[in-house]
Amino acid sequence: MSESRLDRFPLGARVRLSDLAVDPYPTFAELREAEPVTWVPEIERWFLTRRDDILAVLRNPDLFTTDAPSTIRDMFGVHMMTTEGPAQIRYKRKCLPPFHASRLRSASLPALTAEVERLVATLRAGGRHAGEVRTTVARPVALHSVLSVLGIPLSEAARVNDWYEHFARALANFAGDPDLHAAGKGAADAFGRALEPILEELERDPDGSLLSDLVCDHVDPLTAEEIRSNALIILFGGIETTESMIANAIWALLSHPEQLETARSSREALDLAIEETLRWEPAVQSAARHATRDTEIRGVPIAQGEVVHCMLGAANRDPAHFEDPDRFDVTRPNAGDHLSFAVGRHFCLGAPLARLETRVVLETLWERCSGLRLDPDRPTAPHGYEFRKPATLWVEWKV
Secondary structure, X not given: OOHHHHHHOHHHHHOOHHHHHHOOHHHHHHHHHHOOEEEEOOOOEEEEOOHHHHHXXXXXXXXXXXXXXXXXXXXXXXXXXXXXXXXXXXXXXXXXXHHOHHHHHHHHHHHHHHHHHHHHHHHHHHHOOEEEHHHHHHHHHHHHHHHHHHOOOHHHHHHHHHHHHHHHHHHOOOOOOXXXXXXXXXXXXXXXXXXXXXXXXXXXXXXXOHHHHHHOOOOOOOOHHHHHHHHHHHHHHHHHHHHHHXXXXXXXXXXXXXHHHHHOOOHHHHHHHHHHHHHHOOOEOEEEEEEOOOEEEOOEEEOOOOEEEEEHHHHOOOOOOOOOOOOOOOOOOOHHHOOOOOOHHHOOOOHHHHHHHHHHHHHHHHHHOOOOEEOOOOOOOEEOOOEOEEOOOEEEOOO
């Protein structure tokens, strides 16, 4: 790194991923005010922290692209998140139908509701009045839903869960640990091998799932590798984003018990409260883009090939758009303006499903676990600089 960058971006030079993992928001506020475009030498990337700048980058895929060498491309291959233009549009269009709201209500909601009811009943079994809900409810719900949408047998859940853990560590591996990268790539390869007989079975006996539709498409078919790569990113996003979103929503709402009654007052109030949890504590903290040519942001030169990290958590607390942004407010009228699912062509495919899963889990927990609250003897909070969620989330309720 040149001496001039050290001198020009002193705040960026002090950014440490370990600090962001604990609480990124004070650092984001400082950067947003004094160095909204800054160089972070620990990971040799640019950080953007103002909402308008982030929107401009995410809406300009010709200048700031995902179509470049990256960890996620090396691990998963070329898919809807690592390409642009006609190929990206084609991949996304082919994978979008199961995630339409109308199809989710008719095809996914009954099974989702039954699974959540089962998990919460298990949580309460034996007259228990306390339990840990991230690993016993949020993760299994996310796994069940994404496997069902894809058409992967639920009997594969344990193996998929193991592979996912390797994916998550590898994709958050900004320090470049070769062992973490190799483990993630090995897990992706193992998934690809396991997928082959599943696709063969779905071609013989279609079941209306996404993989079934893709493998039976003989008009404009994707290759086996394209199906694998896009299935991998849907699988990872469907677990990571949703599990964390559910856990963060439970934590945020139970951390503000004075707002629970308002959030529970109607379906519309709950939906707005969920948007506020997405704004206030997003599961995914950044969206990376690669500069396709030399350019500038706020007069700061960005060289071709350099990586710009759009800090979504910082954009969601930009006081230029959100009044009193550090305050959690389930009645915030513009909470839905958050960027937690990104924006533009790469807006999260599974956002409608993630919202639906979160609402069903919250409604079921409130209905089945009277007096639900955080366990004061086992406090927790979201953690992580790239993917944020509580390590554990212990709650208790009335017997």
